[in-house]
Amino acid sequence: MLLVLGTGLPGxxxxxxxxxxxxxxxxxxxxxxxxxxxxxxxxxxxxxxASVFVITAEDIRRHGATTLPEALRLAPNLQVARYxxxxxxxxxRGFNSLSANKLLVLIDGRIVYSPLHSGVFWxxxxxxxxxxxxxxxxxxxxxxxxxxxxxxxxxxxxxxDAGQTTGGKLAVRAxxxxxxxxxxxxxxxxxxxxxxxxxxxxxxxxxxxAGGASRGDDIQRAQAGFRxxxxxxxxxxxxxxxxxxxxxxxxxxxxxxxxxxLLAHWRRAGDSGSVINVTGYYDGSARGDVVTGLEExxxxxxxxxxxxxxxxxxxxxxxxxxxxxxxxxxxxxxAAAFLPPQRNLAWISLFVQDEWHLHDGLSLIxxxxxxxxxxxxxxxxxxxRLAWTPVEHHLLWTSVSxxxxxxxxxxxxxxxxxxxxxxVVGGGDAFESEIAxxxxxxxxxxxxxxxxxxxxxxxxxYDRLRTLEVTDAGAFAFRNGLGGTSTGIEGWWSWxxxxxxxxDGGFFLFDKDLELRPGSTSLTAxxxxxxxxQLQMRAFWNMTARAELALFVRHxxxxxxxxxxxxxxxxxxxxxxxxxxxxxxxxxxxKNLLDDEHAEFNAPDGYAVYGRQAFIQLHWNYx
Numbered sequence: 001m002l003l004v005l006g007t008g009l010p011g012x013x014x015x016x017x018x019x020x021x022x023x024x025x026x027x028x029x030x031x032x033x034x035x036x037x038x039x040x041x042x043x044x045x046x047x048x049x050a051s052v053f054v055i056t057a058e059d060i061r062r063h064g065a066t067t068l069p070e071a072l073r074l075a076p077n078l079q080v081a082r083y084x085x086x087x088x089x090x091x092x093r094g095f096n097s098l099s100a101n102k103l104l105v106l107i108d109g110r111i112v113y114s115p116l117h118s119g120v121f122w123x124x125x126x127x128x129x130x131x132x133x134x135x136x137x138x139x140x141x142x143x144x145x146x147x148x149x150x151x152x153x154x155x156x157x158x159x160x161d162a163g164q165t166t167g168g169k170l171a172v173r174a175x176x177x178x179x180x181x182x183x184x185x186x187x188x189x190x191x192x193x194x195x196x197x198x199x200x201x202x203x204x205x206x207x208x209x210a211g212g213a214s215r216g217d218d219i220q221r222a223q224a225g226f227r228x229x230x231x232x233x234x235x236x237x238x239x240x241x242x243x244x245x246x247x248x249x250x251x252x253x254x255x256x257x258x259x260x261x262l263l264a265h266w267r268r269a270g271d272s273g274s275v276i277n278v279t280g281y282y283d284g285s286a287r288g289d290v291v292t293g294l295e296e297x298x299x300x301x302x303x304x305x306x307x308x309x310x311x312x313x314x315x316x317x318x319x320x321x322x323x324x325x326x327x328x329x330x331x332x333x334x335a336a337a338f339l340p341p342q343r344n345l346a347w348i349s350l351f352v353q354d355e356w357h358l359h360d361g362l363s364l365i366x367x368x369x370x371x372x373x374x375x376x377x378x379x380x381x382x383x384x385r386l387a388w389t390p391v392e393h394h395l396l397w398t399s400v401s402x403x404x405x406x407x408x409x410x411x412x413x414x415x416x417x418x419x420x421x422x423x424v425v426g427g428g429d430a431f432e433s434e435i436a437x438x439x440x441x442x443x444x445x446x447x448x449x450x451x452x453x454x455x456x457x458x459x460x461x462y463d464r465l466r467t468l469e470v471t472d473a474g475a476f477a478f479r480n481g482l483g484g485t486s487t488g489i490e491g492w493w494s495w496x497x498x499x500x501x502x503x504d505g506g507f508f509l510f511d512k513d514l515e516l517r518p519g520s521t522s523l524t525a526x527x528x529x530x531x532x533x534q535l536q537m538r539a540f541w542n543m544t545a546r547a548e549l550a551l552f553v554r555h556x557x558x559x560x561x562x563x564x565x566x567x568x569x570x571x572x573x574x575x576x577x578x579x580x581x582x583x584x585x586x587x588x589x590x591k592n593l594l595d596d597e598h599a600e601f602n603a604p605d606g607y608a609v610y611g612r613q614a615f616i617q618l619h620w621n622y623x
Contacts, residue, residue, distance in 0.1 A: 027452050027496060028393075030056070037136040037156040039353055039365070040145050041275070041308045041318050049365060049387040049397035050142070051442055051456040053077050053492060053506075055135040057160075062540055062550045064575045064589040064617055066129055066173050066180045067202075068157065069122055073554070076492045076506020076536055077139035077456075078153070081556075081601040084217040084608050085204045086123040086248060089601050092139040092153025093460065094486055094512055095528035098601075102151035102405055102436075104142075108159050108240065109304070110263050110281045111146075115326045115345055116296060118149050118408040123248055124257055124285060126223050128184050128198040130171055130619065133160045139490060140458060141403035141438050143381035144367040147322055147349055151403040151436050152460070159240075162186055162194035162229045168623030175615035177205040185623065192230070199224040206249060207608035210597070215608055221246035221257075238265040251605045253292060259285035273310035277320075279303070294333040301325045314357035322349045322371075328409060337418035338409055339426070347406075348372045361389035375407040376433045393446040398439075405434040411466060411478050425471065427478035434480065435463045455491035462486070465514070467522035481520030482527060486512045500542040508534040529566075529602060531557035546579040562602035569598035583621040590614045 031046040033056075038048045045054055053075045065071040069088040073080045079096045081089045091100040101118035104111065107127065113120055138154040146154055165186040173180040179202070186196030204219040225242035241262040248255040263281035270276070280303045288295030306320030326345045330338040353367035365385040372378045383401035390396065411431045416424040442456035464480035471477050492506035510532055516525045535555040542548045552573040559566035572594045577587040590612065592598070597609040 027446060027450060027494060030054075031393075031446055031452060033134070035134075035136050037138055037154055038142065038145065039318060039355070040306055040320070041316070046393070046444065046446070047387070047389075047395065049363070049385040049395070049399065049442075051077060051139045051440065051454070051458075051490060053137045053139075053454075055137065057130075057132055057134060060129055060132055060135075061619075062548070062575065062577070063538075063552060063573075064173075064550075064577075064587060064615070066171070066182075066617075068125055068127065068129075068135075071129065071132070071135060072137070072155070074538070074552075075135070075137040076508060076534075077137060077490045078155075079508070079530060079534065082608070082610065083601045083603065084215060084250075085207050086217070086219040086221075088122045089529075090120070090122065091528065091530075092137075093458065093488065093490075094510055094530040095152065096530050096601075097528050099410075100528065101408065102149070102434075103153045103155065104146050104150040105155045105157075106146075107157045108263060109156075109265065109279050110261060110283060111300075111302065111324070112283070113149055114298070115300075115328060115408055116298070117410045118405060121257075121287070123219070123221075123246070124244070124259060124287070126200065126202070126221070126244065127157065127159065127242075128171075128182055128200055128225070130169055131160050131165055131184065131196070131198070133158045133164075139456070140399070140440050141383070141401045141436060143403035144351060144353060144369045144383045144401065147347065147351075147369060147371050147381070148373065148379060148404050148406040148433075151405050151434070159227065162196045162227045163188055165196050166194070167621055170618070170620045170622055172618040173615050174617075175613055177613055178615065179203040194229040195227065197224070197226045207610070209606050210599070210609050215249075215251045217249045217251060217608075219246065219248050221248075234269045236265075236267045239263070251603070254290045255287055256290055257285070257287040259283070273308065273316065275308040276306070277308075278305045288331070289333070292333040292335055293331060294336060295331040297329045297331075299327045316355045317352065319352040320350075322347070322351070330409075332418050334418050336414065336416045338413045339415055340413070343409060343413070345374050346372075363387045371404075371406075373406045375412060375431075379404045379406065379433055395444045396442075397444075398441040401438050401440075403436045403438065405436075407431050407433065414478070421473075422475050424468070425475050425477040427480075431466075431478050432464050432480050434465050437461045437463075450496045451494070453491065453493035455489065457489050458487065460486045462514070464517075465527055467516070467520060467524075470521040470523065479520070479522075481517050481522050482514055482525060483517050484512070484514035486510065502540045504538040504540075506536045510534075526561050529559045529561045531559060531568075533557040548577045550575040550577070556600070559602060564602075566599050566602050566607060569600070570594055571598065585619040587617045588614065589617060 032044045034042045038050045099117045099119040136156040142150045142154045168185045171182040182200035184198035188194045200223045202221045206214045206218040223244035227240035230237045243260045246257045261283040265279045268276045283300045286297045303323045308318045324347045328343045330341045349371035351369035355365045368382040385399040387397040414426045438460045440458045444454040446452035463483045465482035467481035468476045469479040488510040490508045494504045496502045537553045539551045555570045558568040573591045575589040597611040599607040
């Protein structure tokens, strides 16, 4: 049913104080980049007690990514698979599907997961990619910081301060199957007000089945937006917003999508380490199937406030509240119905995180969140982290935490067909929250000035995972009939043997062992479709002062939980860039150089295959 309709509110992270050119930074300077996704306060990447990978603006530029999912492929702690022309399956630590529901995604603090299915409609999420400051990717639970649904990971997309994007910029991508045109203009007034506006249009041809037939999933999409920044680091106000409209094909239907969002953020830094952040936003979206008539109109309002303070020299506290309200209105079809069609949902929470520096190099972080939702009441999400720096540039950390995925509308309210007798029945009050208890241990180090690495081992114990149970009436009902464990190791490294050459690598090893709970009548004991092994390697070479080469190799094991199985594949992407002038860059990007075609994810009607593609890309700073 999701295929038919398919498609926190923190303070905004401080902008980099360094130059726009991230490539000019050493590995040590990159490790000291400030991030805020782990604990909702500014801290260096090197000291964060979590499995966190940062995709920088320079990574995005060198890779030639024009969409968020393309950029997210660069994170070795994510599983990213293309499902069609504009649909993607993206998750952390497994359980991947088109409606993956254990990964929380934010754009400048605006939570973009859908309360319809606790996932992300990636065809509706877009930005002007040259304005991305960085993307912080946390694998592992972060529910104390961000609340329910941050079960297996968090993605926080941080956009640049408007003061870093003055002038005009044109970005063009043209190839046989895809065209992207985007432009942005920004400036700073005499009074110090920074602003920018942008527009973006995307046209993607339909993908194909293995036999060459079209899947009919072409995309035409347009988006525009703005951002205004006032003030400095001690006191700053930001106002930004976007509007979009699109027409999306699917193998069986056609979707129309549209939306608008508006976000305001205020930050105030006081004495003795005190920082106050207040964020409010509105996010409205509509998506409808023009064939079946199934349509959703969703309005979300969010308000967040957090306060960071340092009551003692070795003691830091962050506490606050998050409030979200959603008004969801479904126009049902004959094939599927959400009953009742309209729902008002609210999530209200309080959280606190307390960090103590116990001894030189040893820190203890304790945190907890209590969150109330309309489906299951109050959920409690605690965590404890211990971090030790045995020597400079080395960090050993471990954590124990509990995360919760609260029910979505699909779990409670979906019925199919729209009239009895039903084949699929929503879980109603019988569907409970999913639970994950997680233990992690990680080590991060930079033993040499030009070499750094990170590795994390984890074990997740899940209970009450969603199943489709057979009822006495012969129908299927959503219940919590699955449990089990997942274990794995993820890691990455970066080596810069020369100032002009860099090698980055990453891996993900994963095992999932799920079984039905006593009394379950489900016909399957699985959720998601995940590779047991994923490897990647990136190479960057500045051949001359104006020419550069980027190579990106990925290997993904077979997806054996689908029928038919999706075979393993190895892909190679290459990008050759040439800085024509100081204000113009021209590049050639070629995807999938190693094979004629490969599939990345399964689909009920047959998966799409992707072959070699070539694109010309132009970036021109014209003002």
